[in-house]
Amino acid sequence: MNWEFSEDFARKMDQEDPLSFLRDRFFIPKVSNEEAVYFTGNSLGLQPKTTASFIQQELKDWAELGVEGHFHGKTPWFDYHKVLTNTNAKIVGALDSEVVVMNGLTTNLHLLWASFYKPTKSRFKIICEAKAFPSDQYVMESQAKFHGFNPDDAIVEVAPRDGEYTIRTEDILAKIEELGSEVALVFWGGVNYYTGQVFDMETITKSGHSIGAKVGFDLAHAAGNVKLQLHDWGVDFAAWCSYKYLNSGPGNVSGVFVHKRHGEDSSLPRFAGWWGHDEGNRFLMEKGFVPSKGAEGWQLSNAPIFGMAAHRASLEIFEEVGMDQLIAKSRLLVAYLEYILAQVALKFDNCNFESITPTNPEEKGCQVSVLLHGQRKELFDKLTKKGVLADWREPNVIRMAPVPLYNSFEDIFRFGKKLEASLC
Numbered sequence: 001m002n003w004e005f006s007e008d009f010a011r012k013m014d015q016e017d018p019l020s021f022l023r024d025r026f027f028i029p030k031v032s033n034e035e036a037v038y039f040t041g042n043s044l045g046l047q048p049k050t051t052a053s054f055i056q057q058e059l060k061d062w063a064e065l066g067v068e069g070h071f072h073g074k075t076p077w078f079d080y081h082k083v084l085t086n087t088n089a090k091i092v093g094a095l096d097s098e099v100v101v102m103n104g105l106t107t108n109l110h111l112l113w114a115s116f117y118k119p120t121k122s123r124f125k126i127i128c129e130a131k132a133f134p135s136d137q138y139v140m141e142s143q144a145k146f147h148g149f150n151p152d153d154a155i156v157e158v159a160p161r162d163g164e165y166t167i168r169t170e171d172i173l174a175k176i177e178e179l180g181s182e183v184a185l186v187f188w189g190g191v192n193y194y195t196g197q198v199f200d201m202e203t204i205t206k207s208g209h210s211i212g213a214k215v216g217f218d219l220a221h222a223a224g225n226v227k228l229q230l231h232d233w234g235v236d237f238a239a240w241c242s243y244k245y246l247n248s249g250p251g252n253v254s255g256v257f258v259h260k261r262h263g264e265d266s267s268l269p270r271f272a273g274w275w276g277h278d279e280g281n282r283f284l285m286e287k288g289f290v291p292s293k294g295a296e297g298w299q300l301s302n303a304p305i306f307g308m309a310a311h312r313a314s315l316e317i318f319e320e321v322g323m324d325q326l327i328a329k330s331r332l333l334v335a336y337l338e339y340i341l342a343q344v345a346l347k348f349d350n351c352n353f354e355s356i357t358p359t360n361p362e363e364k365g366c367q368v369s370v371l372l373h374g375q376r377k378e379l380f381d382k383l384t385k386k387g388v389l390a391d392w393r394e395p396n397v398i399r400m401a402p403v404p405l406y407n408s409f410e411d412i413f414r415f416g417k418k419l420e421a422s423l424c
């Protein structure tokens with residue numbers, strides 16, 4: 001592509017973009033009465049304009065039907081969670097029976113660990129990425145302690161090599177092989193939240209299985225962002241949140257994947273609740289937990305309907321577009337953003353942007369993280385004032401996510417202009 005740093009060029013790209021019509025389906029936040037350049041969809045996706053009507057429908061059913069809404073609402077609450085399953089399953093590459101939406105992400109990770117981290121005296125280690133998202137670090141630490149292990153002994157991190165920012169697959173595989181039968185669980189982020197690196201989940205899964213370990217992923221930054229094939233890859237379990245790339249609203253519900261071979265195994269240990277009980281007999285209210293088949297057997301509580309209603313609004317858009325088209329646009333947006341950053345860096349002596357995101361398009365989604373050599377947080381603060389909503393990480397990293405559902409090429413052009421204005 002012959003990129004150009006011009007408004008005409010960016011507008012032409014938008015005109016030729018088959019997905020440009022989607023931007024208008026979302027509310028774009030404003031800063032000083034001007035549409036923001038919203039690059040934080042990796043943290044909190046934007047609100048679809050239809051979200052309110054989905055929630056309104058449930059408020060109406062509750063007002064008009066009361067408890068009858070469980071079975072006679074427009075979408076009965078009794079199995080409301082099921083309407084979220086199929087689109088989530090497509091997004092992560094799973095069978096419907098392998099997916100359920102429930103609770104929050106970190107809660108779900110603990111529930112899954114209860115089933116899949118079963119350490120013994122000789123096999124208790126957890127292999128993970130260095131600098132995992134803090135909530136994941138706390139899950140690992142507290143799970144190790146819960147089972148009576150010292151986290152310093154149990155948790156083994158694989159880090160980037162000196163002078164590098166991303167983790168080499170060969171180093172992950174070498175560590176898995178080195179520790180072999182000591183490893184109970186390989187637990188990894190699908191996409192690292194800081195660098196945006198997409199890991200080779202298929203290869204990591206194969207490697208973990210070859211030494212007899214279980215393999216699970218946190219897909220918070222992967223779901224709705226990159227291509228996933230959890231079923232075919234043979235992943236044991238995974239969980240993701242719905243409020244980042246899936247645009248379901250702050251703190252909203254989480255998706256869970258449990259591979260079919262485990263979903264039908266009622267002998268797995270689990271922390272049970274009535275909503276995970278065999279559906280046909282749920283209301284017998286008797287002793288003796290019998291799990292529902294599939295991922296639904298991990299449910300605890302009846303579904304939080306308003307959150308799920310909001311989640312539906314955005315899933316409807318994913319259903320219409322599909323991941324392949326989104327990924328194709330995402331690659332163009334990211335390439336344009338990288339080009340603009342390079343162009344700006346050429347014009348100014350006082351900056352040198354070094355991307356810590358992999359250069360290979362296969363190893364990244366729609367996030368670019370740059371180290372600002374020679375610049376500090378003042379630059380980020382200036383950008384924020386000018387309406388660029390990005391994400392700052394100490395000591396000097398800006399994370400930006402041009403999201404194919406609602407970001408435009410013009411957004412990236414405008415970002416470039418605002419960056420220039422903030423540097424001089």
Ligand SMILES: *Cc1c(COP(=O)(O)O)cnc(C)c1O
Pocket residue numbers: 104105106107133135136189193218220221241251
């Ligand atoms: C965003 C994110 C979380 C957040 O967890 P919640 O339980 O939804 O607050 C956890 N893990 C990762 C990797 C994340 O990116």
